[in-house]
Amino acid sequence: MKAIGATDQEDQRYWNRFRNGEEAAFSWLYQRYVRVLYSYGMKINRDSNLVEDAIHDMFTDLWRTRSQLAEAESVRFYLFRSLRRKIHRSLRPEAEYPQPFTAETDHWQPTLASVEANMISDEEIALQSARLKAWLTYLPARQYEALILRYYQEFSYAEIAAIMNISEQGARNMTQKALQTLRRLALVLTLCFLGLGWLLKFFSGK
Amino acid sequence: MYPHYTTDDFLQDTAFRKWVLQGEASDDAFWADVLLNHPNQRATIRQARELLLTLHERVETDFPSEQQVNTLYKRIWKSAQETSVRPWRQWPVWLAAASISLILGLGGWWFSRKNNHRISPDEPMGQIVSDRLEQVRNNTSSVLIVNLPDGSQASLEPRTQLQYRKAFADTIREVFLEGEAFFEVQKNPDKPFLVHANAITTKVLGTSFRVRAYDRDQQIQVMVKTGRVSVFPTQSTKHQDPEKDGLILTPNQQATFTKADAHITRTLVEKPAPILPPAEVKLFSFRNAPLAEILQAIEKTYGVEIIFDEEQLSNCRLTTSLGSENLFEKMDIICEAVGASYKLVDARIVVDSKGCD
Numbered sequence: 001m002k003a004i005g006a007t008d009q010e011d012q013r014y015w016n017r018f019r020n021g022e023e024a025a026f027s028w029l030y031q032r033y034v035r036v037l038y039s040y041g042m043k044i045n046r047d048s049n050l051v052e053d054a055i056h057d058m059f060t061d062l063w064r065t066r067s068q069l070a071e072a073e074s075v076r077f078y079l080f081r082s083l084r085r086k087i088h089r090s091l092r093p094e095a096e097y098p099q100p101f102t103a104e105t106d107h108w109q110p111t112l113a114s115v116e117a118n119m120i121s122d123e124e125i126a127l128q129s130a131r132l133k134a135w136l137t138y139l140p141a142r143q144y145e146a147l148i149l150r151y152y153q154e155f156s157y158a159e160i161a162a163i164m165n166i167s168e169q170g171a172r173n174m175t176q177k178a179l180q181t182l183r184r185l186a187l188v189l190t191l192c193f194l195g196l197g198w199l200l201k202f203f204s205g206k
Numbered sequence: 207m208y209p210h211y212t213t214d215d216f217l218q219d220t221a222f223r224k225w226v227l228q229g230e231a232s233d234d235a236f237w238a239d240v241l242l243n244h245p246n247q248r249a250t251i252r253q254a255r256e257l258l259l260t261l262h263e264r265v266e267t268d269f270p271s272e273q274q275v276n277t278l279y280k281r282i283w284k285s286a287q288e289t290s291v292r293p294w295r296q297w298p299v300w301l302a303a304a305s306i307s308l309i310l311g312l313g314g315w316w317f318s319r320k321n322n323h324r325i326s327p328d329e330p331m332g333q334i335v336s337d338r339l340e341q342v343r344n345n346t347s348s349v350l351i352v353n354l355p356d357g358s359q360a361s362l363e364p365r366t367q368l369q370y371r372k373a374f375a376d377t378i379r380e381v382f383l384e385g386e387a388f389f390e391v392q393k394n395p396d397k398p399f400l401v402h403a404n405a406i407t408t409k410v411l412g413t414s415f416r417v418r419a420y421d422r423d424q425q426i427q428v429m430v431k432t433g434r435v436s437v438f439p440t441q442s443t444k445h446q447d448p449e450k451d452g453l454i455l456t457p458n459q460q461a462t463f464t465k466a467d468a469h470i471t472r473t474l475v476e477k478p479a480p481i482l483p484p485a486e487v488k489l490f491s492f493r494n495a496p497l498a499e500i501l502q503a504i505e506k507t508y509g510v511e512i513i514f515d516e517e518q519l520s521n522c523r524l525t526t527s528l529g530s531e532n533l534f535e536k537m538d539i540i541c542e543a544v545g546a547s548y549k550l551v552d553a554r555i556v557v558d559s560k561g562c563d
Binding site: 027043064151 | 213214217218253257258260261262264265266268269270274275278279281282283285286
């Protein structure tokens with residue numbers, strides 16, 4: 001559903017038809033992108049009204065200014081960058097990254113304490129996807145955003161840099177840092193797993 | 207090239223993405239080969255795969271509902287028209303007709319799609335403290351999804367009633383069930399989630415499980431899908447803490463409470479489901495592998511305990527490819543191949559074998 005099977009060439013074709021004032025093409029572009037844009041917006045800000053309004057304003061502006069729009073090399077890139085700007089413009093700086101996202105410097109930390117909680121964290125080891133999900137929530141917001149742009153939307157580093165308003169090297173670093181955190185976490189959990197297996201063997205051997 | 211691939215390289219590899227995201231059986235063979243030939247890349251591939259799947263899932267859970275998409279478009283189109291009416295006049299008639307039929311078509315498509323929209327409370331309920339019991343009864347013939355104040359979800363079977371406090375108390379989340387429901391509980395180590403059903407209580411911290419407790423039935427059943435739950439009689443004559451009379455269940459286990467003698471037994475659910483993501487289960491093929499390894503893979507996949515004598519089975523090797531068979535069918539196939547047998551004892555599978563030559 002993400003792409004509805006369409007290609008960049010098709011995007012351009014519809015973009016041009018839309019620039020000529022064809023509503024069907026406008027609605028096609030909307031249908032193709034609204035879901036991923038909304039989801040992306042929700043990663044930047046959890047306020048669904050704000051995200052909806054930003055999408056509303058962006059598409060309304062697009063239609064109104066269609067005659068002044070240029071040919072787009074990548075419609076997707078254009079839309080993502082516009083939406084991000086719209087959302088950030090409607091936010092005060094301090095509210096930019098509300099919970100559950102934490103500042104760039106924050107790290108993932110195991111916070112469970114009680115015995116019962118340990119039981120749950122054992123279970124976590126078995127449920128890999130659940131654990132990764134949790135990990136993603138603790139990832140600094142901008143690293144998470146970069147991951148999504150890179151591996152879900154398949155943007156190039158140059159495009160990510162332009163969307164996120166950082167240098168290309170910055171985009172690269174941010175993505176790599178996120179992957180490193182993942183690797184580190186995976187290692188820790190593997191060790192836990194081995195330790196657990198060893199303990200079990202030790203006790204059942206007796 | 208694959209031996210030197212990093213996680214990043216895999217994540218960008220078109221073939222890899224296609225395999226993970228579209229899961230074509232024909233790709234499985236290719237990637238099974240890659241895994242076999244580059245065992246040192248196993249962890250990297252697994253990580254890349256896991257990350258890709260989770261990212262996609264995370265992105266897709268935030269998709270708007272079709273109704274939202276629809277309403278938003280109407281809003282956009284209305285605002286867009288407010289300042290520019292002109293384009294309508296420029297339109298050739300056939301184009302207008304085409305766009306109307308496109309909209310109609312899309313509308314039909316929206317309505318024909320299964321409506322996944324869930325019922326959710328209009329406002330966060332946790333704010334208001336109230337002792338009043340909220341009561342939901344499913345009088346329909348299909349499953350009714352109820353969103354609880356803490357974000358947990360209960361899927362009520364027909365003729366089932368669920369009661370809960372409008373605001374869960376500070377220390378405990380408590381619901382009362384009559385009938386059958388599947389629960390997906392939000393994790394919260396500080397606030398256990400209790401399901402009171404008839405004479406038994408099921409206690410969890412964050413997990414998914416089913417409780418079947420109809421008044422007319424002689425037995426109450428609790429079946430665990432993920433996580434661990436503790437099941438115990440609501441009142442105990444033996445212990446002050448009734449939880450001591452209960453059992454801890456892990457995925458694919460089931461507790462049966464017989465009302466007549468207040469006795470709880472543990473067994474496996476009728477159709478154990480893999481506890482690993484489906485994509486990972488697909489890689490279940492073995493080439494001349496030790497039996498112990500295969501049994502361990504099954505243990506891991508279904509989260510069940512299999513008891514066997516490692517020494518006795520040390521000479522047993524097997525080449526097999528297991529697919530959609532359920533746990534018991536898989537065990538049948540494996541045991542038959544090596545001339546062994548198995549039985550269920552207290553939710554564990556005990557394998558009996560004379561060994562292989």
